[in-house]
Amino acid sequence: MASSPGSDPDIAAIRAAAGRIAGHAVVTPLLESPAVNARLGGRLLVKAEPLQRTGSFKFRGAFNALAQLDAAGRRAGVVAWSSGNHAQGVAAAAQALGVPAVIVMPSDAPAIKLANTRDYGAEIVLYDRAREDREAIGRRIASERGARIVAPYDEPWVIAGQGTCGLEVASQADERGVRLDALLIPCGGGGLTAGCCLALAATSPATAVMSVEPEGFDDTRRSLAAGERLANAPGATSFCDSLLAPMPGEITFAINRRHLAGALAVGDSDVAAAIAFAFSAFKLVVEPGGAVALAAVLAGKLDIAGRCVAVVASGGNVDRSSFSDALANAPG
């Protein structure tokens, strides 16, 4: 976004974002179950972003970005590309602020995400995920209309907005008198991860922040190991539709490599099990991509015994049939 601050987002930007979204976004609960804790032998806290406005954390960053447009910028409108959650976040923020929005979405996005984006009043332009370049389409539309692009993750205002999620986790853990050993975050392009890294570094520096990705889309994990941004191999598939970004963002990776204590990856069957677990134990609807951090804990990718670990459940926008399939395919 042309008028974004040139420098990286910082804790001041995140605190300012928290003030901007207050009263518009939901301060989502940090769920906990004594029965689950007893079973795991540790303390598990689940940040319930499916209960966020638009059903995912994406509303935070979108609203923070759009709220900073000046009057001319609001009139000119915004353009975004997204597999679905950023689309809904931008569309709802645009509707709330009276800004026209065009959203470029893949034609195979979950039906619920397409329908909701339309319901928020946005104009949708579909593209073919396999053959077309969504960024090129978005940039062309933005240029034709004089509209601003709201990038899904590589955008300081968006990163600062997503960081409010981490700020809330730290403050809710603190209110509970809990010392957070680790925070696990679903990672696509890395915006939520970067925002939460910055928030925790400032408010709870002893907490080990880790990203979690689907196997085959573990570009952040591999990039951290390589010390440079690597793309995912073409042809990989995962039902975690919200975490299929091709490679880490430039801004997000610069932040994440500085702050992440580790990076994990989980398979689709781990994710289905986590969806079923969130259903049974927390009564929360979590979408595949939103469940990877919980999946990492349940699959034993991280030792939780005697420790306190928070996971972000980052979204709940999943079709009925996909959700039922996950419940049917999960063990137990």
Place this chain on the structure above:
Amino acid sequence: MASSPGSDPDIAAIRAAAGRIAGHAVVTPLLESPAVNARLGGRLLVKAEPLQRTGSFKFRGAFNALAQLDAAGRRAGVVAWSSGNHAQGVAAAAQALGVPAVIVMPSDAPAIKLANTRDYGAEIVLYDRAREDREAIGRRIASERGARIVAPYDEPWVIAGQGTCGLEVASQADERGVRLDALLIPCGGGGLTAGCCLALAATSPATAVMSVEPEGFDDTRRSLAAGERLANAPGATSFCDSLLAPMPGEITFAINRRHLAGALAVGDSDVAAAIAFAFSAFKLVVEPGGAVALAAVLAGKLDIAGRCVAVVASGGNVDRSSFSDALANAPG
């Protein structure tokens, strides 16, 4: 319970219960969706008791009752009968307070409710819902062991505990600057309804409190019309397994007939639609019996246009397959 106060529960008992359960029960969120409000043309608030400890409001009343046992009473233990949610509430409260618990449950209760009750460390005694009298079984066990009976609804301490749910709704609405026109409550034996009636009468007297029951199990609605307690006709069926009490409680009905502004009933298909709606719009897992109040609003049993209506989603303990069936059978 022998040592319960002889008089009806009142607002002082509810406030005392709130103090007792604080730090043990969850102050569940009052969910709201601007998109849903826009669609309904009114303001809908959903009290999310599936996020309560044990997955339903029942923990409130159970903990309030057990916390008032003296040392000898705690050693002697408790007996309860329940189709599942009261069972889990009593079992978890008993575990938290170190009290032995025997739970009498129907052999056809949802598997998740049986498993959870066992996991909380309670001893389970199964009975045949069609041929046996659960109260007789429970009373025999209580007499043999010198244990106290914790009745599921017709028990002042339990009613006062359930009333804390209403107290929270009133206070959360107030914090939001909302004037509640109506509060709709799923009604089985009437304990949650009675507790919420008392809480709202004291804290938000202009709010019309209404019970909602499954068709065929609308004993409270018919009893209110008749001016006396009437039982449900034998042979009725409903998939709302948590609302199949045979007739209103004596204490609960005395309270409810004094305070209820109305009584509604909904069919199973309305309930399935509400389960699917809670899934899509609120990302909340709601069990059939827990969804009847939401179902009443969505089915148009109450005019919400231009008004602010709160519904209690009273529980979320539903098997995976039943939940998937509800999603598959719901319209849209």
